[in-house]
Amino acid sequence: MNVKGMGLSLILALVLWWMDAPVWAIVTVIILGLVWLIWRKRLSTIDRIDRMDGREFELFLEDVFHALGYKVTVTPASRDFGADLLLETPDGWSIAVQAKRYEKVVGLEAVQQVAAAVPYYGVDEGWVVTNSSYTESAYELAAPNQVRLIARSELEQLLKEAGFKR
Numbered sequence: 001m002n003v004k005g006m007g008l009s010l011i012l013a014l015v016l017w018w019m020d021a022p023v024w025a026i027v028t029v030i031i032l033g034l035v036w037l038i039w040r041k042r043l044s045t046i047d048r049i050d051r052m053d054g055r056e057f058e059l060f061l062e063d064v065f066h067a068l069g070y071k072v073t074v075t076p077a078s079r080d081f082g083a084d085l086l087l088e089t090p091d092g093w094s095i096a097v098q099a100k101r102y103e104k105v106v107g108l109e110a111v112q113q114v115a116a117a118v119p120y121y122g123v124d125e126g127w128v129v130t131n132s133s134y135t136e137s138a139y140e141l142a143a144p145n146q147v148r149l150i151a152r153s154e155l156e157q158l159l160k161e162a163g164f165k166r
Contacts, residue, residue: 045164046156049101049131057101058084061129065097067162082117083126094123100130106149107135115145129155 011033049057055077062072062085070087083096098114100106106128114126128134128142129150142149150158 045159046131046152049155050103052101054099054101057131058099061085061097061099064158064162064164067164068158070095080117081120082113082115083121083123086121086123093125094121096121096123096126098126098128100128100132102130102132105133105135106130106138108137108141111138111141111145111147111149114147115141118146131155 011029043051049060052060058074062074065072065085065087070089073086075081075083075086082098084099085097087095087097089095096114096117098110098117100110110128110130114128117123118126125146125148127148127150128138131152133151134142134149138149141147
């Protein structure tokens with residue numbers, strides 16, 4: 001269940017529990033729920049990404065890349081062979097994408113995964129996309145393997161280009 005669903009479920013549970021409570025208690029719960037919903041809508045897109053789980057991030061990137069004009073295929077959640085998404089440009093260029101929604105820096109393993117996915121899926125190049133940053137060793141391995149590393153700042157730029165709010 002996502003955060004929004006948990007919040008709405010909590011509000012509903014409290015309202016039902018307080019059915020015998022005075023009207024002021026019910027009104028308080030409703031007001032708190034509305035404040036929470038308004039606060040949630042004010043979060044920037046990157047802040048919402050920071051609260052996603054890995055699969056939510058992958059599915060969100062599907063929307064982002066689709067908005068940027070790519071044909072997007074989401075690979076299975078398990079046994080994806082190093083690629084979470086497969087992209088194709090209108091002119092036929094193909095890309096394997098490894099999505100890493102992390103709180104820490106992304107290391108060598110993500111580059112290794114997508115580098116292995118490139119020949120497996122028969123695509124032209126590999127990308128790793130994160131809401132975080134990369135280790136120096138990740139950059140070192142990415143260069144000779146033609147793997148593009150998209151860190152937080154570049155992800156924010158892609159979000160802007162795709163029409164997502166700040």
